[in-house]
Amino acid sequence: xxxxxxxxxxxxxxxxxxxxxxxxxxxxxxxxxxxxxxxxxxxxxxxxxxxxxxxxxxxxxxxxxxxxxxxxxxxxxxxxxxxxxxxxxxxxxxxxxxxxxxxxxxxxxxxxxxxxxxxxxxxxxxxxxxxxxxxxxxxxxxxxx
Amino acid sequence: xxxxxxxxxxxxxxxxxxxxxxxxxxxxxxxxxxxxxxxxxxxxxxxxxxxxxxxxxxxxxxxxxxxxxxxxxxxxxxxxxxxxxxxxxxxxxxxxxxxxxxxxxxxxxxxxxxxxxxxx
Amino acid sequence: xxxxxxxxxxxxxxxxxxxxxxxxxxxxxxxxxxxxxxxxxxxxxxxxxxxxxxxxxxxxxxxxxxxxxxxxxxxxxxxxxxxxxxxxxxxxxxxxxxxxxxxxxxxxxxxxxxxxxx
Numbered sequence: 001x002x003x004x005x006x007x008x009x010x011x012x013x014x015x016x017x018x019x020x021x022x023x024x025x026x027x028x029x030x031x032x033x034x035x036x037x038x039x040x041x042x043x044x045x046x047x048x049x050x051x052x053x054x055x056x057x058x059x060x061x062x063x064x065x066x067x068x069x070x071x072x073x074x075x076x077x078x079x080x081x082x083x084x085x086x087x088x089x090x091x092x093x094x095x096x097x098x099x100x101x102x103x104x105x106x107x108x109x110x111x112x113x114x115x116x117x118x119x120x121x122x123x124x125x126x127x128x129x130x131x132x133x134x135x136x137x138x139x140x141x142x143x144x145x
Numbered sequence: 146x147x148x149x150x151x152x153x154x155x156x157x158x159x160x161x162x163x164x165x166x167x168x169x170x171x172x173x174x175x176x177x178x179x180x181x182x183x184x185x186x187x188x189x190x191x192x193x194x195x196x197x198x199x200x201x202x203x204x205x206x207x208x209x210x211x212x213x214x215x216x217x218x219x220x221x222x223x224x225x226x227x228x229x230x231x232x233x234x235x236x237x238x239x240x241x242x243x244x245x246x247x248x249x250x251x252x253x254x255x256x257x258x259x260x261x262x263x264x265x
Numbered sequence: 266x267x268x269x270x271x272x273x274x275x276x277x278x279x280x281x282x283x284x285x286x287x288x289x290x291x292x293x294x295x296x297x298x299x300x301x302x303x304x305x306x307x308x309x310x311x312x313x314x315x316x317x318x319x320x321x322x323x324x325x326x327x328x329x330x331x332x333x334x335x336x337x338x339x340x341x342x343x344x345x346x347x348x349x350x351x352x353x354x355x356x357x358x359x360x361x362x363x364x365x366x367x368x369x370x371x372x373x374x375x376x377x378x379x380x381x382x383x
Contacts, residue, residue: 013177024167246365246366
């Protein structure tokens with residue numbers, strides 16, 4: 001019966017605005033405007049997610065805007081992330097668009113934005129300059145890029 | 146589009162919205178042109194073509210659908226054209242439906258009336 | 266008294282039956298199963314009630330179990346209620362168990378109440 005496990009899927013064409021709590025695995029193919037805490041979040045190619053995500057693993061193939069605090073982030077070729085991205089490990093595929101403030105190895109006390117634009121791959125992307133310039137705290141990066 | 150029973154949906158379609166698990170959702174959900182299957186706690190509004198509330202689900206709020214299948218607990222306002230409440234369904238509140246099917250075992254508390262002007 | 270007609274003189278019926286051409290104004294109380302095909306302007310108290318598709322009841326129905334194929338306008342208080350496809354019901358429904366077939370016309374308020382029927 002529960003062959004789908006406990007996966008929540010917001011289908012393409014759907015829109016959800018509100019709060020999501022206690023999700024474990026969630027896939028977004030539609031538009032979601034919410035704050036979310038989960039274990040694994042997937043934003044599909046047609047997905048739009050607006051809001052904060054706090055998750056262990058986030059796979060972004062669509063649009064994300066907001067503050068993301070994640071352990072592992074994978075931005076695929078069609079990803080577009082804007083806002084704030086706090087990650088422990090990040091993989092970006094060629095083509096992903098990151099227009100956000102990126103912080104590596106964030107911890108709760110490092111919640112203040114540290115200038116640390118860690119981008120693993122050399123891609124022809126617009127740099128994360130627009131948001132990074134705002135509110136940047138001039139402290140030396142802990143781990144040099 | 147007739148409401149597929151949840152068991153008939155054997156594979157995941159990217160179009161159908163499934164809200165399943167221990168998750169608690171609060172807010173407004175619009176299923177677009179596709180069915181919505183709820184298997185969790187949901188507080189708020191749901192607007193969709195087909196709404197399927199599974200046995201373990203608890204939905205509180207307003208639901209507007211073309212067809213609604215209720216196997217679980219629903220509390221609130223329901224406006225639909227065709228309603229099916231199965232034996233495990235509990236419906237509390239005001240229901241407006243034109244075609245009704247209620248299985249023995251279902252609990253109904255509230256009122257059922259017809260949708261006169263189908264202006265949805 | 267009520268104008269009951271028995272349908273088949275050959276076989277003795279285990280239930281009472283009111284045929285469809287009968288119109289009654291008043292209350293009916295019956296302890297046997299009752300098959301109602303006529304029109305009633307008034308209340309029915311029965312144990313086991315089957316309201317046929319030609320029946321029109323305007324009044325309150327109290328029973329242990331009711332099967333409605335016809336029209337009832339008023340309230341139904343029963344343990345088990347079954348509204349079939351041809352049923353037309355408007356009013357209040359107090360019952361423990363309810364089943365409604367697709368196609369029934371229902372405009373009702375529902376409550377769950379235990380019916381102690383005499």
